[in-house]
Amino acid sequence: MKSAQVIMDTGAHAAALAVKSARVDVIPGYPITPQTSIMEALSAMVENGELHARFIPVEGEHSSMAAAVAASAAGARVFTATSANGLLYMHEVLHMASGGRLPVVMCNVNRGIFAPWTLWADHQDSFSQRDTGWIQYHCSSNQEVFNTILQAFRVAEQINIPVMVNFDGFAISHCLMPLTLPPQEDIDRFLPPHEPEWRLDPAQPSSFSNVTNAPEYAPFRQMLSDDIIAAIPLVKQAAQEYKDITGMWDGDTIDTYRLEDAEVVAFAVNSMAAELRLSIDILREQGIKAGLLRPRLYLPFPTEDIISALPQNAQVMVLDRNYNFGHPGGILASELKSVLFGRRNDITVKNRVIGIGGIDLTRRFMAAEIRAMMDE
Amino acid sequence: MTTSIKQLPDIEQVLSGNGACGGCPATMALRIVGKALGSNAIMLLTPSCSVASMGMTPKLGYNWPCINICFATAGSSASGISHALEIMQEKGRLQGELPTVFCWAGDGGTYDIGFQALSAAAERNDNMIFFCYNNEAYSNTGVQRSGATPRGSFTTTTPTGKRQPKKNMALLMLEHNIPYVATATVAYPGDLYDKVVKAKNTPGMKYIEILAPCYLGWQFNMPETVQMSRKAVRSGSWLLWEAENGKISFNNPSAHIISGKKKAEPVDEYLMKQGRFSRLLKGSDAAQRIAEIQGDIDREIAFMRERAKITI
Numbered sequence: 208m209k210s211a212q213v214i215m216d217t218g219a220h221a222a223a224l225a226v227k228s229a230r231v232d233v234i235p236g237y238p239i240t241p242q243t244s245i246m247e248a249l250s251a252m253v254e255n256g257e258l259h260a261r262f263i264p265v266e267g268e269h270s271s272m273a274a275a276v277a278a279s280a281a282g283a284r285v286f287t288a289t290s291a292n293g294l295l296y297m298h299e300v301l302h303m304a305s306g307g308r309l310p311v312v313m314c315n316v317n318r319g320i321f322a323p324w325t326l327w328a329d330h331q332d333s334f335s336q337r338d339t340g341w342i343q344y345h346c347s348s349n350q351e352v353f354n355t356i357l358q359a360f361r362v363a364e365q366i367n368i369p370v371m372v373n374f375d376g377f378a379i380s381h382c383l384m385p386l387t388l389p390p391q392e393d394i395d396r397f398l399p400p401h402e403p404e405w406r407l408d409p410a411q412p413s414s415f416s417n418v419t420n421a422p423e424y425a426p427f428r429q430m431l432s433d434d435i436i437a438a439i440p441l442v443k444q445a446a447q448e449y450k451d452i453t454g455m456w457d458g459d460t461i462d463t464y465r466l467e468d469a470e471v472v473a474f475a476v477n478s479m480a481a482e483l484r485l486s487i488d489i490l491r492e493q494g495i496k497a498g499l500l501r502p503r504l505y506l507p508f509p510t511e512d513i514i515s516a517l518p519q520n521a522q523v524m525v526l527d528r529n530y531n532f533g534h535p536g537g538i539l540a541s542e543l544k545s546v547l548f549g550r551r552n553d554i555t556v557k558n559r560v561i562g563i564g565g566i567d568l569t570r571r572f573m574a575a576e577i578r579a580m581m582d583e
Numbered sequence: 584m585t586t587s588i589k590q591l592p593d594i595e596q597v598l599s600g601n602g603a604c605g606g607c608p609a610t611m612a613l614r615i616v617g618k619a620l621g622s623n624a625i626m627l628l629t630p631s632c633s634v635a636s637m638g639m640t641p642k643l644g645y646n647w648p649c650i651n652i653c654f655a656t657a658g659s660s661a662s663g664i665s666h667a668l669e670i671m672q673e674k675g676r677l678q679g680e681l682p683t684v685f686c687w688a689g690d691g692g693t694y695d696i697g698f699q700a701l702s703a704a705a706e707r708n709d710n711m712i713f714f715c716y717n718n719e720a721y722s723n724t725g726v727q728r729s730g731a732t733p734r735g736s737f738t739t740t741t742p743t744g745k746r747q748p749k750k751n752m753a754l755l756m757l758e759h760n761i762p763y764v765a766t767a768t769v770a771y772p773g774d775l776y777d778k779v780v781k782a783k784n785t786p787g788m789k790y791i792e793i794l795a796p797c798y799l800g801w802q803f804n805m806p807e808t809v810q811m812s813r814k815a816v817r818s819g820s821w822l823l824w825e826a827e828n829g830k831i832s833f834n835n836p837s838a839h840i841i842s843g844k845k846k847a848e849p850v851d852e853y854l855m856k857q858g859r860f861s862r863l864l865k866g867s868d869a870a871q872r873i874a875e876i877q878g879d880i881d882r883e884i885a886f887m888r889e890r891a892k893i894t895i
């Protein structure tokens with residue numbers, strides 16, 4: 208039996224290595240900072256024969272998602288990646304992927320949205336695509352990016368819903384961290400070849416995504432809504448089996464740290480949640496019973512797991528790296544409040560918007576924020 | 584020799600009972616295309632009359648797997664399918680002859696919103712046939728102007744007649760250095776058929792544009808689709824040509840017009856038959872505006888004659 212290999216790698220390159228070990232068939236791609244290095248790495252792998260796939264250098268992200276959904280409809284395993292305005296430019300076609308039930312997997316490397324321009328991370332881009340019907344993971348380490356892409360393919364292909372794997376620009380995409388690469392045999396065991404139940408096939412002429420009347424359209428949409436929620440057990444199963452095979456675990460729908468006896472709970476996603484573990488340690492040293500709850504899954508929102516994980520009477524400090532325009536705070540806070548309403552009246556939710564446009568979020572800064580929120 | 588209408592194969596890929604208007608040129612053209620492509624093909628459709636015509640879910644009037652795609656994406660979507668089929672064959676997951684991947688898009692889906700993705704697919708020389716059936720307007724949304732609408736034509740967004748000439752889309756595609764470009768129209772079914780067969784047997788990007796006189800948008804009598812198509816060619820307002828590896832040749836009767844052997848019919852009579860030009864023809868400046876249209880046609884003929892001489 209071959210053993211795992213440990214290297215130092217960036218998050219972007221870790222993503223490319225995961226795509227390679229997923230034995231992807233088609234990769235349409237278009238550059239945008241900070242995602243570009245994923246596409247560069249993949250096109251090099253295809254060019255030098257390391258990865259037997261087609262790289263399609265399209266002329267924009269609307270086209271990269273269009274090529275992705277169409278290749279998926281033809282029966283291929285498909286990957287693409289983008290950031291910020293690239294993701295927004297895809298918007299119409301993101302709906303075609305989910306409505307068309309096509310299991311495309313995409314990385315979105317989080318970056319703030321134009322205007323004005325910024326290159327740095329916040330989460331307005333992925334959260335603004337909430338209603339496109341994609342499953343969304345948010346990852347907090349390079350290793351988690353690698354692991355999640357493989358889990359994403361499995362879930363997507365089991366339930367025919369596209370999956371977006373999000374992680375922060377620069378803090379994750381461009382920073383080196385140790386990366387464990389499981390042997391390819393193990394990955395193949397975890398992720399079997401893609402065998403779609405249906406594909407575009409001249410032996411079976413049929414229309415795809417054609418015009419419908421309400422009696423057909425409404426059940427299609429209901430099915431999509433139901434199946435997105437039905438992805439939760441599949442997400443858990445994928446995380447568990449990935450752990451059984453590789454020994455690695457990043458959480459399933461949620462990830463927690465020192466949560467069991469916590470009175471103050473930090474609630475956040477992505478790289479800031481990794482840094483928050485250190486903030487929690489600082490607060491604990493100061494005598495505050497602090498803990499962390501990180502939703503790894505943003506969509507479907509892991510309602511039940513959050514409700515059962517939160518300790519009694521906890522104060523939850525939601526740190527949003529995005530705006531919920533029209534409301535005073537961020538999007539995560541309103542999602543959280545809506546699931547707690549009427550079910551966990553013991554919980555207090557407080558919210559701050561921080562780290563917009565890549566403002567550095569250090570452990571000390573966030574520990575101080577949480578302390579300040581306690582006094583509000 | 585051009586295939587005659589009597590020699591066209593019996594195979595029908597356009598099934599009876601679909602939702603197009605009687606005399607629909609797009610459906611007529613697709614029927615001939617089907618005879619040339621056969622059943623081993625995958626069809627991509629952008630929002631258009633041809634989508635409205637094919638029947639509502641779960642019915643289907645075209646005998647292919649038909650995928651509806653976003654309006655702007657015909658070129659990129661077909662690239663995705665074509666690469667997917669090729670790699671799956673390379674990996675042993677598909678056997679036998681690969682299906683022909685073809686886009687069926689209107690002039691809106693080609694000249695306007697679809698231009699960027701089409702241009703990029705052509706520049707990559709991805710393997711597909713891109714058909715534009717050109718009815719010179721957005722018919723499906725109730726006849727609005729497009730980049731293919733000719734000068735003078737009334738549409739709901741050019742209420743006093745369009746002020747600009749149409750663009751030469753087929754020539755733009757030729758300038759992408761793709762292996763095959765052709766124009767056709769429904770009055771010359773054998774010519775269209777032969778061009779589709781050629782395209783089918785050529786690897787890489789192929790572009791075929793079919794002039795499709797639409798009685799609804801052009802406002803003529805429904806049974807006169809074919810006559811209108813023939814008049815467009817005889818007046819020189821539509822030129823039949825093809826280009827294999829960049830070398831342009833003209834097909835009859837356009838070849839005679841280009842060579843000067845036959846004179847193009849004056850455009851007046853062609854315009855007179857169409858309600859979409861009637862306001863212009865009734866206006867006090869009618870003579871001047873007809874002269875402008877005639878000028879566009881003469882310029883295009885002269886330009887294409889000279890362009891065809893460039894063979895490097």
Ligand SMILES: Cc1ncc(C[n+]2csc(CCOP(=O)(O)OP(=O)(O)O)c2C)c(N)n1
Nearest residue numbers: 630631632654689690691692720721722723
């Ligand atoms: C992104 C987007 N914008 C607008 C539309 C509305 N729309 C549907 S069909 C159509 C016009 C199609 O024109 P054309 O491609 O020439 O085909 P035709 O209807 O003439 O057959 C438009 C504007 C759409 N479906 N998608």
Ligand code: SF4
Nearest residue numbers: 604607632722797799
């Ligand atoms: S409006 Fe014109 S193009 Fe559309 S279906 Fe009718 S005849 Fe055909």
Ligand SMILES: [Mg+2]
Nearest residue numbers: 689690720721
């Ligand atoms: Mg049209």
